[in-house]
Amino acid sequence: MANQQYASCIEACNACxxxxxxxxxxxxxxxxxxxxxxxxxxxxDCAQICRLAAGYMAxxxxxxxxxxxxxxxxxxxxxxxxxxxxxxxxQECAAACKRCAEECRRMAA
Amino acid sequence: MANQQYASCIEACNACxxxxxxxxxxxxxxxxxxxxxxxxxxxxDCAQICRLAAGYMAxxxxxxxxxxxxxxxxxxxxxxxxxxxxxxxxQECAAACKRCAEECRRMAA
Amino acid sequence: MANQQYASCIEACNACxxxxxxxxxxxxxxxxxxxxxxxxxxxxDCAQICRLAAGYMAxxxxxxxxxxxxxxxxxxxxxxxxxxxxxxxxQECAAACKRCAEECRRMAA
Amino acid sequence: MANQQYASCIEACNACxxxxxxxxxxxxxxxxxxxxxxxxxxxxDCAQICRLAAGYMAxxxxxxxxxxxxxxxxxxxxxxxxxxxxxxxxQECAAACKRCAEECRRMAA
Numbered sequence: 001m002a003n004q005q006y007a008s009c010i011e012a013c014n015a016c017x018x019x020x021x022x023x024x025x026x027x028x029x030x031x032x033x034x035x036x037x038x039x040x041x042x043x044x045d046c047a048q049i050c051r052l053a054a055g056y057m058a059x060x061x062x063x064x065x066x067x068x069x070x071x072x073x074x075x076x077x078x079x080x081x082x083x084x085x086x087x088x089x090x091q092e093c094a095a096a097c098k099r100c101a102e103e104c105r106r107m108a109a
Numbered sequence: 110m111a112n113q114q115y116a117s118c119i120e121a122c123n124a125c126x127x128x129x130x131x132x133x134x135x136x137x138x139x140x141x142x143x144x145x146x147x148x149x150x151x152x153x154d155c156a157q158i159c160r161l162a163a164g165y166m167a168x169x170x171x172x173x174x175x176x177x178x179x180x181x182x183x184x185x186x187x188x189x190x191x192x193x194x195x196x197x198x199x200q201e202c203a204a205a206c207k208r209c210a211e212e213c214r215r216m217a218a
Numbered sequence: 219m220a221n222q223q224y225a226s227c228i229e230a231c232n233a234c235x236x237x238x239x240x241x242x243x244x245x246x247x248x249x250x251x252x253x254x255x256x257x258x259x260x261x262x263d264c265a266q267i268c269r270l271a272a273g274y275m276a277x278x279x280x281x282x283x284x285x286x287x288x289x290x291x292x293x294x295x296x297x298x299x300x301x302x303x304x305x306x307x308x309q310e311c312a313a314a315c316k317r318c319a320e321e322c323r324r325m326a327a
Numbered sequence: 328m329a330n331q332q333y334a335s336c337i338e339a340c341n342a343c344x345x346x347x348x349x350x351x352x353x354x355x356x357x358x359x360x361x362x363x364x365x366x367x368x369x370x371x372d373c374a375q376i377c378r379l380a381a382g383y384m385a386x387x388x389x390x391x392x393x394x395x396x397x398x399x400x401x402x403x404x405x406x407x408x409x410x411x412x413x414x415x416x417x418q419e420c421a422a423a424c425k426r427c428a429e430e431c432r433r434m435a436a
Contacts (some may be wrong), residue, residue, distance in 0.1 A: 014123040018167040036251075037246040047164060047167075058129075059133060059368065060134050062404075063372050067376075146318055168262065174297070176288070183281055232341040232381070236385040240386065273348050273378065277349065277351060289396065292365070
């Protein structure tokens, strides 16, 4: 439906946004929320830029590559932070962020 | 990755948002853009509320149902407008909006 | 610059979004983050719907009133939760949410 | 209410987002919409990144500077396009975009 050249990157952005939002909400239910503070903050940043990037790509925006370049950086930072925590919502989020960072880097190239 | 109870509705919201953004950009490339003005305006509204709804559901927000109820209305209006135009981007957008409206109504029930 | 009829409501939505985002980030820095979990979750919901509402109003969307009606509810819920906490970021957020709820109710009427 | 160091940049982002959304909707009402197609597309991009940037700054995000750097580029492109058209909504949007680009560049420095 959307721009076909962007299909797999849009899909990765949507999956990453969902994983980040789910991770943020799950972190808020953990016993030691304080330890998760940076994870939650990065989840918020990452979910928002991923959804923005999906929209730019779907519209075939002339700024889509620039957004994807920045999105890759934010996804990578979030992947690194989430990867430090053993809960499944963090590990799954780290994997989704890492995949999205790769897709976005490929798109921005 | 996200809340499983919401998985199919989130997927429909993401697909609808992409279809609306693609439709808006494609309408802007049509010969008679003026005829597409309301379609473009509704595409913008619909893409934005669909991505918002996806986020609320992924976080398991206490307001997810209320957002889905409103999202269903906006999707339906957009489906009705897009359905009037014969271009494939409009017809595909109408189908994505209609499916999303149904998923959101089911979610809000 | 934007639709004049909406100017004060847009301004209230922007102020509320900023207050909610600042409150969420500040809550994450508190000693007892766990106590602030619902506050943070509502801040996220509220900041996002407020920015969405500001955009719908600025575009003069046919769905602006419906968005404002829902935005008022979410602002009110967030105001009630933030109002329970004594930190200045929560008290200021509660005030911004309350004012935004009033502006949105007036707009939706 | 929000991070004080960011106050004037957040304000410029909000004003720019409103001006872009208003300009996009106004362009869709013009006689010759086709001539405004790139303006409308850039207005959408610009309104969305400005609201994203406002949120990142309000949360004091570690990625706020990077977002502001990209936001400045997108605002500048939108200012240049809007500046070509004589309608007041375009001229006012160009001014808001230019001011926001300056604020964002200052923030990103």
